[in-house]
Amino acid sequence: MAQLRALRRVASVLTTPLAPEDFLRLVNPLASTRQLRGLVTQVVPETADSATIRFRPGKGWNAHEAGQWARIGVEIDGIRQWRSYSLSAPAGADPAITVTAIGHVSTALVRNTKPGDVLFLDVPQGDFVLPRHPRPLLMLTAGSGLTPVMSMIRTLIPRRPDADVVLIHSSRTRADALFHDELLELADQFPGLTVKHWFTREEQGRRLDLTDFADLETLCPDWQARAAYACGPAEFLDAATALWEGGAHDGESNLTIERFAPVLLPGAGGEGGRVTFEKSDKEIEVDGDVPLLEAGEECGVVMPSGCRMGICRSCLTPLVAGRVRDLRTGEVHGDEGELIQTCVNAAAGPVHLDI
Numbered sequence: 001m002a003q004l005r006a007l008r009r010v011a012s013v014l015t016t017p018l019a020p021e022d023f024l025r026l027v028n029p030l031a032s033t034r035q036l037r038g039l040v041t042q043v044v045p046e047t048a049d050s051a052t053i054r055f056r057p058g059k060g061w062n063a064h065e066a067g068q069w070a071r072i073g074v075e076i077d078g079i080r081q082w083r084s085y086s087l088s089a090p091a092g093a094d095p096a097i098t099v100t101a102i103g104h105v106s107t108a109l110v111r112n113t114k115p116g117d118v119l120f121l122d123v124p125q126g127d128f129v130l131p132r133h134p135r136p137l138l139m140l141t142a143g144s145g146l147t148p149v150m151s152m153i154r155t156l157i158p159r160r161p162d163a164d165v166v167l168i169h170s171s172r173t174r175a176d177a178l179f180h181d182e183l184l185e186l187a188d189q190f191p192g193l194t195v196k197h198w199f200t201r202e203e204q205g206r207r208l209d210l211t212d213f214a215d216l217e218t219l220c221p222d223w224q225a226r227a228a229y230a231c232g233p234a235e236f237l238d239a240a241t242a243l244w245e246g247g248a249h250d251g252e253s254n255l256t257i258e259r260f261a262p263v264l265l266p267g268a269g270g271e272g273g274r275v276t277f278e279k280s281d282k283e284i285e286v287d288g289d290v291p292l293l294e295a296g297e298e299c300g301v302v303m304p305s306g307c308r309m310g311i312c313r314s315c316l317t318p319l320v321a322g323r324v325r326d327l328r329t330g331e332v333h334g335d336e337g338e339l340i341q342t343c344v345n346a347a348a349g350p351v352h353l354d355i
């Protein structure tokens with residue numbers, strides 16, 4: 001601490017007109033009192049479209065629980081963009097995210113990140129975590145939905161001889177399957193893990209059918225006796241939810257799910273309108289199903305955001321005038337000064353936002 005104070009004193013003498021903070025950042029890129037950061041230590045390609053990015057977080061980071069996620073910020077063309085990523089590293093290890101390139105930010109992360117880069121961070125959060133007491137588990141994942149479950153498996157399997165986990169993972173092909181070889185090695189080494197890969201474009205040649213029990217019964221005959229966790233695309237999770245809710249198991253529903261995108265009411269968008277971003281002096285005409293967050297980004301407004309699915313509230317922006325529609329429920333609302341979750345609300349007529 002005394003050393004840091006001394007370095008600050010030297011920095012303040014040496015760095016005019018730079019602030020001491022700027023100089024310290026050159027010495028230690030994680031030094032910032034304003035924004036939590038992480039230094040990228042390794043980038044490991046996983047498949048043709050995905051990579052694991054390991055980073056060393058700065059002061060202020062909380063150790064993650066297996067299955068949690070964090071907001072990650074990255075500068076793209078001078079604009080800081082935020083997205084959420086599950087932490088794929090085991091609990092207790094330095095964090096890592098495994099990103100699949102599907103859009104603007106994920107593609108930049110997968111293709112351009114290199115060791116030494118600095119990421120902006122928010123602390124881990126989320127309640128898609130392992131049960132407090134040991135139980136037989138069924139993990140049902142598809143595509144990039146494997147990432148939080150991989151953290152759980154890496155945490156649980158090597159440490160708990162009594163673990164009993166069945167993983168059913170669906171991907172298009174073997175080459176697309178995240179962590180394919182590591183999972184098979186873990187299953188070979190530890191009797192507590194059984195891995196069933198399902199390839200929709202190879203061996204099985206069709207989607208895993210969750211509209212009835214047949215596929216599950218074949219892959220994991222005692223599936224109803226297990227606490228189940230599912231993560232994957234929306235339709236995969238919708239089908240799993242319906243199967244479990246439909247009384248396909250005894251007793252209360254024992255399915256926990258994690259979504260990467262919001263559940264929107266089909267056809268929730270109505271009349272759109274002109275959205276005015278007052279402080280940014282920008283405006284745009286949008287349809288009624290376009291979230292205000294995307295409308296702002298479309299016309300170059302630096303919009304705060306995080307999960308982009310209505311859970312983290314990082315996107316709250318004051319309404320100056322107008323009405324908005326919640327795309328999850330269809331409800332139209334809006335009082336002057338109300339904080340609007342721009343990621344899940346759209347214009348319902350002309351809207352003015354205080355940003």
Ligand SMILES: Cc1cc2nc3c(=O)[nH]c(=O)nc-3n(C[C@H](O)[C@H](O)[C@H](O)COP(=O)(O)OP(=O)(O)OC[C@H]3O[C@@H](n4cnc5c(N)ncnc54)[C@H](O)[C@@H]3O)c2cc1C
Pocket residue numbers: 069083084085086087098099100101102103104105106107143144145147148233259260261262307308309
């Ligand atoms: C809690 C949480 C955890 C997440 N964990 C991961 C993770 O571990 N790895 C990862 O790659 N992504 C993860 N995501 C998704 C991630 O936050 C971004 O949404 C994703 O990278 C797309 O961002 P983009 O800017 O590249 O795409 P955009 O240009 O923003 O648009 C992509 C579109 O695809 C939708 N979308 C988001 N995720 C998926 C998906 N997996 N499959 C299909 N469509 C999707 C978005 O809703 C959006 O409409 C997670 C999201 C949440 C909320």
Ligand code: FES
Pocket residue numbers: 304305306307308309310311312313314315316341342343344
């Ligand atoms: S970005 Fe998380 S609630 Fe809107």
